[in-house]
Amino acid sequence: MNLIPRKSLFKKRSPLPYIFLLSLFFLVASCSTKGPDFPIKSYPKQTGKYDSSENYDFSSRKDRPYPEGDDSKSRTGTQQDLKPFSGLQTLADLKGFADDLDKTSMEKAVINQLQAMQNQDPSTPVRLGSFTLTRGRLVKTLEAFLDIIKQDLPSEEFNKKITDEFVLYRVGKGANKKMLFTGYYRPVIQANPVQTPLYRFPIYRMPEKEFHQVRHEKGIQLIDTRTRIKQIHQQGAEKKWQRLTREEIDRKGALKGQGLEVAWFKDDLERFFLHIQGSGILEFPDGSRQAVGYQGSNQYSYTGIGKLMISDGVIDVSQGSMQGIKKYFKDNPQDISKYLYQNKRYIFFTTNGEGPRGSGGGELVGGRSLATDKSIYPAGGLAFIKVKQPILDENNKIVRWQPISRFVVDQDTGSAIRGPGRADLFFGTGDIAGAKAGHYYERGEIYYLIKRS
Numbered sequence: 001m002n003l004i005p006r007k008s009l010f011k012k013r014s015p016l017p018y019i020f021l022l023s024l025f026f027l028v029a030s031c032s033t034k035g036p037d038f039p040i041k042s043y044p045k046q047t048g049k050y051d052s053s054e055n056y057d058f059s060s061r062k063d064r065p066y067p068e069g070d071d072s073k074s075r076t077g078t079q080q081d082l083k084p085f086s087g088l089q090t091l092a093d094l095k096g097f098a099d100d101l102d103k104t105s106m107e108k109a110v111i112n113q114l115q116a117m118q119n120q121d122p123s124t125p126v127r128l129g130s131f132t133l134t135r136g137r138l139v140k141t142l143e144a145f146l147d148i149i150k151q152d153l154p155s156e157e158f159n160k161k162i163t164d165e166f167v168l169y170r171v172g173k174g175a176n177k178k179m180l181f182t183g184y185y186r187p188v189i190q191a192n193p194v195q196t197p198l199y200r201f202p203i204y205r206m207p208e209k210e211f212h213q214v215r216h217e218k219g220i221q222l223i224d225t226r227t228r229i230k231q232i233h234q235q236g237a238e239k240k241w242q243r244l245t246r247e248e249i250d251r252k253g254a255l256k257g258q259g260l261e262v263a264w265f266k267d268d269l270e271r272f273f274l275h276i277q278g279s280g281i282l283e284f285p286d287g288s289r290q291a292v293g294y295q296g297s298n299q300y301s302y303t304g305i306g307k308l309m310i311s312d313g314v315i316d317v318s319q320g321s322m323q324g325i326k327k328y329f330k331d332n333p334q335d336i337s338k339y340l341y342q343n344k345r346y347i348f349f350t351t352n353g354e355g356p357r358g359s360g361g362g363e364l365v366g367g368r369s370l371a372t373d374k375s376i377y378p379a380g381g382l383a384f385i386k387v388k389q390p391i392l393d394e395n396n397k398i399v400r401w402q403p404i405s406r407f408v409v410d411q412d413t414g415s416a417i418r419g420p421g422r423a424d425l426f427f428g429t430g431d432i433a434g435a436k437a438g439h440y441y442e443r444g445e446i447y448y449l450i451k452r453s
Helices: 016-031 079-086 103-117 135-150 155-165 246-250 268-277 305-312 322-331 333-340 431-438
Strands: 125-128 131-134 166-171 179-186 188-192 201-204 261-265 279-283 289-297 347-352 369-371 381-392 398-412 422-429 441-451
Touching (some): 131 135, 179 279, 188 268, 201 268, 261 268, 261 347, 268 333, 322 333, 322 431, 381 422, 381 431, 398 422, 422 431
Antiparallel strands (some): 188 261, 201 261
16 A cells, blocks of 8 residues: 555545544554564564673574475564463473483583673563564573483483473474574685695685674664674665676686785685585694684575576486585586576675574574574573484485484574575584485474573
8 A cells, every 4th residue: 555645635624634634644654574684673672782892703504405485474562461372281292301412512502592691681581483572581491401411310300300490382384383494614725825726716705804883774783583693785875896796706806915815725616515505624734623604695685596507407306405406506507607597695704713503692502402584583592392303324324314303593594595484493513413404305394492580
């Protein structure tokens, strides 16, 4: 509906039409919601409070080579709305809280996230599906859970403690509340600090180090819902490098010779998939290693090349994994540039000595860190998942799939992780993690835990 009146409708000077339209505008505005791409519009106080003296490095990856989820919108409720999901009718199939991983890894994931949240405003509202909580309640949830797992209780007593002290909220899409899980990991890639005939493909840091920081719509927003420092540049003031595409940078050399190279790779595909994962470990010829992480990106949206290749018929759906795409390009190197350059989005990297950090600020833990749409699910949320996991042989080939359940911390997000029915599980670092993550495409269940008031 066009709410701007034509002048012919208002030839008379009566104020009643203006009053009616003004009332209609506020009615429509009060009923509208923004989709996953605009979390701050619905929650203006989600900006975190970080200590400016700290050098925070939110080196999360942003992109996935998998199909995107839907952009479904959910109703926003209040903390009082928590009562309806304390019922056990949705949890009848859980049969306890068995965890297939060691307790130490869970403690580490919780502690990492608590450290990231210690300087954040506890009164800040955050979204959990259809409900609104405070960040302080998420912190209390993590603290209470950490206290329980440190007690090393027998399983029966542990299950009772969880049931007594927390309410659980099953999330997902559709009547059966299913989540589509994909996986990501941190690769270890052979690289060289200087260009040689063997190492010809550079990765870059951002051309500019300084940004004018202004709030939400018109400049950088310090987002604590996606909880990374995200560069959103002032309209009309974009820099030229932000408009450079992948083809212009990698094929035409638009950034060549400016001293921005972080390292050089042997393989253009390895460079591309590092962009997809967003962080990695570089292994140099002398045996030394260097961690690199996400620093920023250009202005373009992510385009999944797997979907393009399936649409063109060069691979089928079963070959749409990272391994399947790499195999196709190994057999058909002439098509590499054809598909890679269709993804105009470009990632810039920074060097750091830490493990990968999620968008929630905490360092990720393999098997324990989850990524979701942060306009729907909270950074710092504690969850219990039921899904299948690939079992590998000695050659890192999948031999079977095994049902598992475990506790995780929702710590991250991704530009292709959109909608209430999508989740991305972090598998860790290296070839084994990559073998699992590259083929991961499973439907499962997620239950968020919230400390009872």
